[in-house]
Amino acid sequence: MKKQQEKTRAVKEIARRAREKIPSLWVWDDLESRLNFATDRSAALAVPDLVVLPSREEELLRFMELIQTFPVPLTPQGARTGMSGGAVPVRGGIAISMLRMRKILSVQRHNRLVIVHPGVITGHLHRSLEKKGFFYPPDPASLAICTLGGNIAEDAGGPRAVKYGVTHDYVLGLRVLLSDGRRLSLGGETLKDVAGYRLASLFTGSEGTLGIITRATLRILPLPQTRLLLLCLFPSMASALTSVQEILFRETPSAIEFMDRQATRLVRGHLPLANTDNAESLLLIEIDGIEAMVNHTLDIVSRICHKNAAISLLPAKGPREADKLWDIRRNLSPALYRIAPTKLNHDIVVPLGNILSLVERLEEISKDYNTTIASFGHVGDGNLHVNLMTNRNNPASYENALKGVDVLFNDVLSLHGSISGEHGIGLAKRAWLPRQLSKTTLSAMRQVKDCFDPIGIMNPGKIFLQGGNYGKKTSQKNT
Ligand SMILES: Cc1cc2nc3c(=O)[nH]c(=O)nc-3n(C[C@H](O)[C@H](O)[C@H](O)COP(=O)(O)OP(=O)(O)OC[C@H]3O[C@@H](n4cnc5c(N)ncnc54)[C@H](O)[C@@H]3O)c2cc1C
CATH class of the missing domain: 3.30.465.10 (Uridine Diphospho-n-acetylenolpyruvylglucosamine Reductase; domain 3)
Known part of the structure; x- marks a missing residue:
């Protein structure tokens, strides 16, 4: 309580001095503004005590000098599209939004x-x-x-x-x-x-x-001279994933995106193809480079897909159609809510050779925990977005899905993968990080943080489950 009061007083004083000494810095302390900086795209929410928006580095530098007498938590923020809670100011303090520094x-x-x-x-x-x-x-x-x-x-x-x-x-x-x-x-x-x-x-x-x-x-x-996007439909997830492995054995397309059975069902109606009913899986394969090379790779990719029983292959007719196909992929994330109102989304990654085993395990987890799983994503680098679809307001369903996530992470690690391929640990995965990294490794990482952030105020509460210097005696030296 006492600490909270001290923090509130410190923040008020910071706001007053910032307005006085750095008039061009935007400083917002009204509740409505602060609420606008309380979330990202994860489920986490925490309202900062103050929001500042610098437009130049010099302003921010002066602000950092000013807070040295009142060290409070600082949370850097971009557009708050993060999926792991990284930009959520869990310890309150000051949200530093970089949106005005956009040149x-x-x-x-x-x-x-x-x-x-x-x-x-x-x-x-x-x-x-x-x-x-x-x-x-x-x-x-x-x-x-x-x-x-x-x-x-x-x-x-x-x-x-x-x-x-x-x-x-x-x-x-x-x-x-x-x-x-x-x-x-x-x-x-x-x-x-x-x-x-x-x-x-x-x-x-x-x-x-x-x-x-x-x-x-x-x-x-x-820019590469040519880009070609190929849409491929498959009768099974195994035939799509076998194709991916065989393609990567021979060629390096610029992108290979995968959709599993559930994801494919969601997008079927939007595809520029007639015969989609039997499709259980989908690949989007982009090939780029000089035209002759692109045609050569397209030929190899098509042959591999046909050999693995592809239902249809459709090269996009020009950049417009390609953009439309990419939009279908990019809009998949929100479309998942047609399955269930709550999504537990995890961006796991495994070595390329283990993707098929991972997808087989997802089928088992889905059955064992009675939870629909939709997975899709950057299969060409082993990274899948696995979405366990549930309902937060239905305790039994939610509990099951959470257990499924726990098993998923064990499976990913046993397949030599990582619990995060791109969204980061933030708040969402702190609890599982010690399963992937040893105590010694975590402690070395902690020492790195302490070296750059000795008073522990830079985005505290993220990545590491416990500890940190924020609020410890060491910080008092600076007050
Ligand atoms: C629909 C959708 C699709 C997505 N697809 C992908 C994808 O394909 N690949 C992918 O990697 N991610 C994806 N993401 C996740 C997200 O967009 C990325 O993590 C992105 O990099 C976050 O950028 P941001 O500006 O929103 O950062 P924020 O969410 O605001 O912040 C993310 C983290 O960066 C820190 N940060 C922000 N700016 C700074 C700064 N200037 N200095 C220091 N730290 C800073 C924050 O403290 C926080 O920890 C997706 C998200 C959505 C909603």
């Missing part, structure tokens, strides 16, 4: 890089580069609404990870502000750089727990 600062085609603010919407960067004949490969399905800062903090991936990798493959340099007011410039503008530790890589995927990313230098690539 593409420099496009250097000759150096194959861009320099951006963290609040740039990913899709905006995509569109603006494509006009110049370049592209930034990471393509999370949320690209129309998420920010590059959030992508870097979560090390986001997307369908094109099969060929092009994920966000960390494109981060050349970062500028970050630490909780104690230090500013770090990490990496730079070169494609190679081995001067010291690769701290830019360490901050990529750090879920806002080490510092606030204020600027990023990202690698870009020339």
Whole structure:
């Protein structure tokens, strides 16, 4: 109680001083505004005591200097599309929204890089580069609404990870502000750089727990000459997944997306194909490169799919039809609510060779726990979004689904996989992380956090189940 009162007083004082000393910083403390920054796309909700929105790094730097006398929890936020609760201010304190820092600062085609603010919407960067004949490969399905800062903090991936990798493959340099007011410039503008530790890589995927990313230098690539999207329907999940394995043995398409039986049923009516009734599984395969190579790969992919009894193969007629097919894939997540009102969504990943075993296990979990499971996603890199569909208001159904999740994680680990391929640990998966990482590894990670965030105020309560320096005696030294 006493701590809460101290925090409330500190936040009030911070707001007063920030308004006085940094007038261009947006500082919001009314309940309505604070409620707007209390959630992401997970089920978590926690209202911050204050919200600040800087428009420039200098403003944020001055704000960080100002809070040194009153250390309270800080939660960096992008567009709050995260699925693991990472941007939810669970310990209250200050939500720092980066949405006003949204400039593409420099496009250097000759150096194959861009320099951006963290609040740039990913899709905006995509569109603006494509006009110049370049592209930034990471393509999370949320690209129309998420920010590059959030992508870097979560090390986001997307369908094109099969060929092009994920966000960390494109981060050349970062500028970050630490909780104690230090500013770090990490990496730079070169494609190679081995001067010291690769701290830019360490901050990529750090879920806002080490510092606030204020600027990023990202690698870009020339747009491929041709892109072709192939829609393939299969009579069974096994025939689709066998095709994936055989394709990857020979070729590297830019994307291979999978839908299981449940997901395929949801989208059947929207497909530009007549004969979809017997389809139990679906693949979207994108091939890119020079035209002759694309045609060559298409030929191999088609032969493999036919050999595995594909019901139909349909190459999209041009970019418009391809976009429509991608939209069907991107809208699948909300469509799941037609099955049940609550979705427990987990972004697990397994080695490519174990995907078929995983999908077989999902069928068993679904039966054992009487829960409909719809899975789909980036199968070309072993990453599936597994959705256990339930009803939070029906305790028996919900309890069953939760047990199913627990078994799912055990199965994923026994298949040498990871409990998170792209959404991060945040709040949602803290409880299971010790199952994947040893005590020694977790404690080494904790030490890394303590090194960059000695007073433990940077996004506390995330990744690690317990502990942290926030509120400990060490923080008193700084007050
Ligand atoms: C429909 C839908 C589809 C999705 N598809 C994908 C997908 O295909 N692939 C994928 O990887 N994810 C996907 N996601 C999840 C989500 O969009 C990504 O995790 C995205 O990277 C989050 O970006 P954001 O701007 O919304 O970040 P937020 O949700 O606001 O924040 C995410 C984390 O990043 C931290 N953070 C944000 N900005 C900064 C900063 N400047 N400095 C330090 N830390 C920061 C926050 O503290 C938090 O821990 C999807 C989400 C939705 C709703």
